[in-house]
Amino acid sequence: MKIEVMSLYKTFRADTVLADINLAIEPGQIFGLIGENGAGKTTLIKCITGVYQPDQGAVYIGGKTAYENPTVKVEIGYVAEENQYFPSYRICELLSFYSLAYPRFSIDRFYELNQIFGVADKARVKELSKGMQMRLALMLSLSIQPAVLVLDEPTSGLDPLVKREAMNLILQEVESRAVTVLISSHHLSDLERICDTIGIIASGRIKAVHSLVELKQKMRKLQLVFSQDAPADLTAWPEVLAVEKVGRIHHIITKQYSEKLLNKLRQMRPLVLEEIPLELEDMFIYAAKEVQP
Template identity: 45%
Template sequence: MLQVINVSKSFSGKEAIKNINLEVKKGTIMGLVGPNGAGKSTLLRTIVDIYDPDGGKIQVNGYDIKDNFELKQTIGYVADRNDFFNSYKINDIVKYYKFAYKNFDIDKFYELNAVFEIPLNKKLSKLSKGNASRVAFMFAMSLAPELLVLDEPTSGLDPIVKRKFLQLLVEDVSERGTTVVISSHNLSDLESICDQVVFLNDGEILKDNTLDNLKTSMKKLQIIFKDTAPSGFECWPEFINVTKLGRSYNIVTDNYSEELLAKLKDNGALFIEELNLTLEDMLIFAVEK
């Protein structure tokens, strides 16, 4: 559905994203995660053709996004800052969308507003950040998009509204097969909805996998040896973090397997406890590796 092929983008000679390659299949929710300055917003803006890449290309359903008006009719985008229509009332923005997008469903927009309860006679600039994010989401969803690109859409939302937002998003994917690319610092939100996760740092992809596979391969282990740990244990290539407290070792691995367990037991491990990592834990250890 979405293909990012060898995409790079620089600003004033500094590379923001570097040779990015990824694919998101139809009906998938892909979470883009990384620290501040990792290049997440740059990548999303390049995907929707706000930024022209220095190299590479973006394709949706096999067609290049560059200057493709018809293709863009099928894409919904919620920016991290929603100030393009700041001086307009919401009702006036509705008129713009009716004119600009042939697929804009005004009934869907009002249906969503029955949930979010935004005063439509107010200017966008007079709304809180959370309410402005709701408005942007309502417009994007009212396009019945095939691809929905969301940059920090839950920022400023209270827990009750956030739950409604996530529920509406998942329902839309289930009912219409929408493909979603979403960036957020609220990793617990992404963990509850994402199928695929991409870790980005310094403009490069560290990991790109399904959430289930990440949870299977990345584990924390608490290990106690019968006597002492084998020589060079802390430098085993399977480990990305090792700490020691008394006789106990806390290990983080991104290569968890039955073979690793067998290797530990063969080297005298008396006690091994497996602990699952949250998505936030995974990101921290992947970045600090």
């Protein structure tokens, strides 16, 4: 199912939390949402899952609005960043509740997933640690066999092994059932592993949307060493996002990497010109700096 967000605005009293958000996430796409704390990620997610009503604009899931629409909500698996289940419920009671609420909920799938996650089904929700509660949320959301999976910080509290398993499961869901995934996380290495598109949100606005391949293509980190100072003010170049200078060593972060740019740099006769790895986390930090209001 396609997720479409059109000119979305959300205000809490006098604060505009989301402004003019436009997004389109195609079926089978894994969309990573990144942004600093308070940027509006969770509010956007709650608008998409139909928890919040947009003040202006609209959210469509498979062409229908999600707010107050059970036929759409039944297709959405939502994992929130904090525990949201009834604390006094035992896991088996939560399973009964889910099986009555979601027609496609599969108890077999839940226990199959529990082979990996290992949550005691006799325990009460309040007895589980934060990590265990997150495992439970992931299992329940996957067991309803959703068409859309919305995950808000799903890896927080998970140990590295389980985190890897969880990421693999999401990839399997996309591969086997073309599930549309929206995932927000501060663990950018996780997003880098599974996402095909990244959106950067800052101050309640989507500042950039890139396919990860495209982003990696455009955004590179180059290391240059000059015998003296750099002969030109590199920050003024339109292809350059940022320049860091330590002595005679310059690190250039590009926003439009090309062979033409490399030739321009070579003409400045650096002693060294080499590309060094740039991870998504670094890309985010530089991109966030660029989109600072």
